[in-house]
Amino acid sequence: MNICMSYDGSVTRTNPRRYDSPLRQEMAGQTRDAVLAAATRLFVQRGWSGTSMRDVAAEAGCAIETVYSSVGNKRALLKVALDIAVVGDDDPVPLLDRAEFRAIGQGGLAERAAATGRFTAWIFRRTAHLDRVLAHGASNDAELAELLAKNHADHRDSVAAMATALARRPVTATEIDGLTAVLSNEVYLRLTEGSGWSDQQYETWVAETVVRLLDLPEE
Structure with a gap:
């Protein structure tokens, strides 16, 4: 649900969010890409047991909560990484x-x-x-x-x-x-x-x- 508080206290709620949404989506997509790229590198270098969620977060330069919210748990990271690897994007x-x-x-x-x-x-x-x-x-x-x-x-x-x-x-x-x-x-x-x-x-x-x-x- 899109909810926006205007700075001047007026009742405008949707327009600022509408303008903001594409940028937020782009940033979220970039974060997800960074997380998946980091997970892929670490899985290849360290294997399944040698890669932790904290490792992925550190490699991607984000909080561990961001890894979970952008992709999911460790199994999801590997699954999505493989799905993307099959077709290249x-x-x-x-x-x-x-x-x-x-x-x-x-x-x-x-x-x-x-x-x-x-x-x-x-x-x-x-x-x-x-x-x-x-x-x-x-x-x-x-x-x-x-x-x-x-x-x-x-x-x-x-x-x-x-x-x-x-x-x-x-x-x-x-x-x-x-x-x-x-x-x-x-x-x-x-x-x-x-x-x-x-x-x-x-x-x-x-x-x-x-x-x-x-x-x-x-x-």
């Missing part, structure tokens, strides 16, 4: 409506496969470390375990949509299962961090692998 545009995904269905097979490689790297370079944080936290937190299961189910659905766009045909459950296992945050980290691959190497490998796993004929 907090715009209300679903993943499958993004230009990066639509490119998978455009052009010849080589172009579609290359777009698939770019799409997966585009996501995993932001989500891989946070997903690992979630997996660690889920080992002894039922709510995080539920979130992890949901995220994995959502990922499988996204892979199914991606494979269908790439193959231009229905894909089988077995094909989806195989692609979901291969196109994962864990494999991305194993290849980029563990084996020292560049994102370009990873993208090329994905492009070649999805064509082979789906047994797609040359076009």
Whole structure:
């Protein structure tokens, strides 16, 4: 509810608040962004158990109460951070409506496969470390375990949509299962961090692998 007290004691209540509201909303949005950026950095650097709400508040330069009011508790911080990481921003545009995904269905097979490689790297370079944080936290937190299961189910659905766009045909459950296992945050980290691959190497490998796993004929 918008309530405003005028300085001269008059009965005007709404106009000052109406002018003030956009600025307040902008400031609140900036605070929320700062909190989420701080939480993301700390989760990646310190892990789930090594990050406290006080740490996030200190990193964001705000009061701990502000962290709770702008985003929520520690679980909410990780959930929202992951949601944003999937698409790269907090715009209300679903993943499958993004230009990066639509490119998978455009052009010849080589172009579609290359777009698939770019799409997966585009996501995993932001989500891989946070997903690992979630997996660690889920080992002894039922709510995080539920979130992890949901995220994995959502990922499988996204892979199914991606494979269908790439193959231009229905894909089988077995094909989806195989692609979901291969196109994962864990494999991305194993290849980029563990084996020292560049994102370009990873993208090329994905492009070649999805064509082979789906047994797609040359076009």
